[in-house]
Amino acid sequence: MWSIIQSVLAALIGVQKDRKRQQDFASEKPLGFIVAAILVTLIFVLILILVANIAAG
Template sequence: MTQTPPAKKTNVFRSVAAALLGVQSDHNRRQDFNQPSALPFILAGLVVIVIFVAVLVGISQFVAG
């Protein structure tokens, strides 16, 4: 199994967002798992989750008045 070159930042965030929503294609998932390091995906995942939670808190505070 050959490793692919490191993923670009935009591709990492796109993969994390697709996986978060559950629409990650099998082809992209295979590419992601062939990357030399999982660290960019972990960091991007944490950033996306923090932003997601912040948006939910903001919406709930706006609605609650």
């Protein structure tokens, strides 16, 4: 599970080693990547909203 989260976070910022990317695409179970990507994206958006609300006062 930690490997999937690392891959999703690396993809989010656009930095990932080619070897790791090839491993990810060779995986026969993409559901874990899809769920992790959705969760990480939601958390990222919620953090941005929180920071914007704090900055707006």
